[in-house]
Amino acid sequence: MATQIPRKRTIFFIRLMVVITTAYFILLSPVAGKELEIYGYIFIAVYLMTNLIVAYIPEKYFHDNRIFYGFILCDSILLPAGIYFSGYIGSDLYLMFFFIISLTTMSSRFGYLMINTFLFCLIYLWLLHEKGVLTGPKAGAYLIQIPFIIVIAIFYGYLITTRLKDKDMRINEVRQRYEQVVQATDVLMSIVDRDGKLKFANDIFARFYGYHEDKRLAGLTIAQVNAEDASEADKLLDYVQSVYQKNDMVRYESYNKKHNLWFANTLGPIRDPSTGDVLDVCVISKDITDRIEKEKKLNNTVELLIKTRDQLIQQDKMAALGRMASGIAHEIRNPLEIIYMGIDYLENNIAHQDPQIDGSIEKIYKAANRADNIINNILSFSRKSEYKITQIPVCQLLDNTLVLANQALHKGHVTVKREYETESLEAAGDYNMLEQVFLNLINNAIDAMKESTEKRLTIRASGKIISEIGYKTGYRYTDFFRIGEKKIVVEISDTGKGMSKDVQSKIFEPFFTTKSVNEGTGLGLSIVHMIIERLSGTIDVTSEENKGTTFYVNIQPQIKKVVAEEGQYDKSDQSSGY
Amino acid sequence: MTNQIKVLAIDDEVDFCYFIKKNLTQSGLFDVVVANNGADGIKLARKEKPDIILLDLFMPDIPGEDVAAELKDHPATADIPILYITALASNDEIVEGESNKMGDNYIMAKPVRTKKLIETIMKILGQSY
Numbered sequence: 029m030a031t032q033i034p035r036k037r038t039i040f041f042i043r044l045m046v047v048i049t050t051a052y053f054i055l056l057s058p059v060a061g062k063e064l065e066i067y068g069y070i071f072i073a074v075y076l077m078t079n080l081i082v083a084y085i086p087e088k089y090f091h092d093n094r095i096f097y098g099f100i101l102c103d104s105i106l107l108p109a110g111i112y113f114s115g116y117i118g119s120d121l122y123l124m125f126f127f128i129i130s131l132t133t134m135s136s137r138f139g140y141l142m143i144n145t146f147l148f149c150l151i152y153l154w155l156l157h158e159k160g161v162l163t164g165p166k167a168g169a170y171l172i173q174i175p176f177i178i179v180i181a182i183f184y185g186y187l188i189t190t191r192l193k194d195k196d197m198r199i200n201e202v203r204q205r206y207e208q209v210v211q212a213t214d215v216l217m218s219i220v221d222r223d224g225k226l227k228f229a230n231d232i233f234a235r236f237y238g239y240h241e242d243k244r245l246a247g248l249t250i251a252q253v254n255a256e257d258a259s260e261a262d263k264l265l266d267y268v269q270s271v272y273q274k275n276d277m278v279r280y281e282s283y284n285k286k287h288n289l290w291f292a293n294t295l296g297p298i299r300d301p302s303t304g305d306v307l308d309v310c311v312i313s314k315d316i317t318d319r320i321e322k323e324k325k326l327n328n329t330v331e332l333l334i335k336t337r338d339q340l341i342q343q344d345k346m347a348a349l350g351r352m353a354s355g356i357a358h359e360i361r362n363p364l365e366i367i368y369m370g371i372d373y374l375e376n377n378i379a380h381q382d383p384q385i386d387g388s389i390e391k392i393y394k395a396a397n398r399a400d401n402i403i404n405n406i407l408s409f410s411r412k413s414e415y416k417i418t419q420i421p422v423c424q425l426l427d428n429t430l431v432l433a434n435q436a437l438h439k440g441h442v443t444v445k446r447e448y449e450t451e452s453l454e455a456a457g458d459y460n461m462l463e464q465v466f467l468n469l470i471n472n473a474i475d476a477m478k479e480s481t482e483k484r485l486t487i488r489a490s491g492k493i494i495s496e497i498g499y500k501t502g503y504r505y506t507d508f509f510r511i512g513e514k515k516i517v518v519e520i521s522d523t524g525k526g527m528s529k530d531v532q533s534k535i536f537e538p539f540f541t542t543k544s545v546n547e548g549t550g551l552g553l554s555i556v557h558m559i560i561e562r563l564s565g566t567i568d569v570t571s572e573e574n575k576g577t578t579f580y581v582n583i584q585p586q587i588k589k590v591v592a593e594e595g596q597y598d599k600s601d602q603s604s605g606y
Numbered sequence: 607m608t609n610q611i612k613v614l615a616i617d618d619e620v621d622f623c624y625f626i627k628k629n630l631t632q633s634g635l636f637d638v639v640v641a642n643n644g645a646d647g648i649k650l651a652r653k654e655k656p657d658i659i660l661l662d663l664f665m666p667d668i669p670g671e672d673v674a675a676e677l678k679d680h681p682a683t684a685d686i687p688i689l690y691i692t693a694l695a696s697n698d699e700i701v702e703g704e705s706n707k708m709g710d711n712y713i714m715a716k717p718v719r720t721k722k723l724i725e726t727i728m729k730i731l732g733q734s735y
Contacts, residue, residue, distance in 0.1 A: 358664060361693035362619050365716040369625030372720040376632055400717055 034302075035090035039099060040082045046103065047075040050110040071110050078102060091302070104130045127152075127177075141185040149174050216291075216313040219298065222272055224250040224265045227308055236287075256286050264293070264311070271295045271309045281316070290320040349538060353406040360403055367396045405551040417563070417587055420462060422453040422489050422516060429466040430487070433474070440474045442483045449490035455516040456587040457563045465559050468552045469520045469579050475543065476524025476577060488519040491585065508564045509582065515565075518581040526573040535569065610637045611731065614656035616647030616673065617691070618665045626660065629720040636727075644668030648676055651683045658727055661711075663692040674711055687711075687730050691718055 054068035082099065089095050108123050127148050153174065156162050161170050210217055210230045219228040229245045237253050239245050245253065250268075254261040260282055267278050278295045291313040297306040371393050378385060430437070430444060437444060455462075470485065477483040494509050509515050527535070527542075534540045536557040541550030560567045564584050571577040613636050615626045623640040630636040639654050641647035644667045651659060659677065663670035670690060677683040688711040712730055714723070 358693040361716040362622065365693070365718060366619065366621045366625060368717045368719055369622060369629060372629050373625055373632075376629070396717070 034087055035096060036082065036085065036087045039090065039096075040079060043075070043079045043082065043099075043103065046107060047072065047079065050075070050107065054110060068110075071106065075106055075110070078106075087302070138185050138189045141181060141189070145178055145181040145185075149177060152177070214315070216311075218311045219308050220250060220268055220311060221308050222268070224261075224268060226250070226253065233313075257284065260284070267293070267295050268309045268311070271297050272306045275299075275304075275306050282313075288317075289315055290317045292316045349406075357403045357407050360399065364396055364399055364403075367392065371396070402551075405555065416458055417456055418459065419454045419587060420457055420459055422455050422518065423448045423451050425459065425462055426466060426487055426489060426518065429463050429470065432463070432467055433470045436471060436474050437485070440477065440483065442474055442477060442485050445484060445486045447486065447488040449488075453489050453491060453516060455583045455585055457565075457583055461559045461563065462583075465556045465581065466518070466520065468556050469581070472552065473520060473522035473524060473577070476522050476526075479525065480523050482523045484523045486519070486521040488517075488521070490517055491515070492517050508566060508584070514585050516583045516585050518583070519578055520581070521576060521578040523576045526575050526577055527569075527571040528573060532569055532571055536567075611635055611658065611727070612654060612656040613638045613658055613660060613727070614641065614647065614651055614654060615639070615660040616641045616644065616650075616665075616670075617660070617662040618642055619662070626723075630724070633720075633724060635724070644670070644673040647673055648683075651677055651686065652680065655682065656686060658731060659686055659688045661688050661690050663690050678710070689714060689726065689730060691716060691723075 051072045054071065078099070085095070108126055153162075156170050161167065211232075213230070214232065216233040216236055217228075217230040218226055218233050220226055226245050226248050229239075234240065234245055237245075239253075250264050251258065251261045254264075263280075263282065267280060271278050275297055277297070280293050282291050282293055283289070284291065294312045294314075296310045296312070298308040298310055299305065300307050371389055374389055378389075380386060426446070426448075430446075470487075473485050477485075491514055494511050494513050494515055531542060535553050537550075538554040539550040540554075543550075557567055560581060560583070566582045568580040568582070569577065570580075613626075613630060615623050615638060617623050617626075617640075620642055623642060627638040627640055630638050639650060639656065641650045644665050647659075647661070648668075661670045661673060665673075668676075670692070674688050674690075677686065677688065690708060690711055690713040692713065693716040712726070714726055
């Protein structure tokens, strides 16, 4: 915004110039009558006094048009009076010129100018009459001044009013242009004051808040306009205040609940051109919902990529483990074979008289067996087992597994509770594999309850419609299950010692075990996990220390879903080079 | 001695061959010859014409399967049954399969106990033990 000329100084010096010139006329006038001299002094005194007032009035009051034009009006009375009182040669002429110029400049319309000119001519005629010049010998010369004044008034009047019109038109053009820009944008634009009261709003703003013409918005506050979201209105008001405080632009993003839209808001200070203080704040709000949605999508994609990457790393680790396992198995089984053959040889060639020797051979044999079991378990990862996917009666399978675990359950004094939703539940899978899975989980449960006072194993089986995707533990994020589809859930719940969060996060990792050396290899749950995945299922766990653990085995209800996955595994098995 | 079964064991594990020879010989039923690589095994098979060949699948010079193929190709050894003894498969896998066979040949997973080995050989040769 262009800076304005300081009005006070200008007015002060112009008036000083006028008073000096006029005083010169009055004081040095050769024709001035002695009786008028006192009026001349009074005029000079009044004029100087008013200019003294100008010197003491602060600059900002001169931007108030009432004061500014008040002084001009005051001058336009004082000046002609001074000229008239001077009675100097040609003072009539000076007076005449002054009137013409002041009348023309002060008249905004040509018609007013003509009325003013006519009135002035009458006053001037009266003054001439009072002087008595209209009856003298120079009456003709004085009277000719009247049409002269009218002609000059018309001439200047025309020039000035035409120029004013041009100027107005240009201002209007600029204003229209600004208005068009403000209305043509797709942003919500408003101007508010310190109290959040609206001084201006563009059409888009008005329409957005349900006002059909921006006039209806005038005088309302932000809080009134956005009454539906008081917290958002408060937030905007806070930012408006901070613009006043900082005297600088402020930006923030906001969400409109009603329209479900995101906005990027820019609050710019509208400053006083002379002082630089913030007068109002211009608020521009741009709809950035598309961008936010895209960002959200991008973030989701990134998240998915990270998950997929983790999954691939996990698969890669498993494949590497598989390759390593087969190598290890080969390397260890050969010496193991020699140990077995050696044991056979020793057994055939000793006298069997010393029980300690027999006992020692037995220990060697057991150690060899343990090593062999570990190798078999490791091989389960890499081996491309033949498995047959069929529809399996889940409850029957669970009952059979319980029979297999009967001895261990009995030995551990564990009571079993079965809660089957319906006996006719069916799931798709390999019978032996699923049996291995449930037997493993049941054995783990029995082990976990060794030191519990209450030893209860609960087995639940039910069909569930999937309402959300997400796994409590485990590293795979698969899309085996989709929302709305059915899954079979087998829950195996114990009242054992439970697990810490840290342990829960590691239980499916190969070789992770909390059991002592002789009790477990740390491969049981890894194999369970792998089998369930091969059957296009998932496994979750919840556990509370000293309360118990529940495993949730989610499996497919129908064969077709599993078969697709089976193919994928065949491929990956081949690629592992085994 | 003539009714003794002649066994050829081909395996790069020298100590394994040592114990196979000891254990099978001790049973009194077998006469065991040993080769520690594929090439020697093929030569020995042609020379000795054993009743059965115990063959390792994974050997440094010639893989067991190639040794088996060469033996099957040669008229002198074509009819000798071959029993693979391998560390690469698990017992479960072999037992779960439809037969204990890999192609035309028999297969057994390490670790192998002497008793089980003798039973298997007898079963293959159709002799009572």
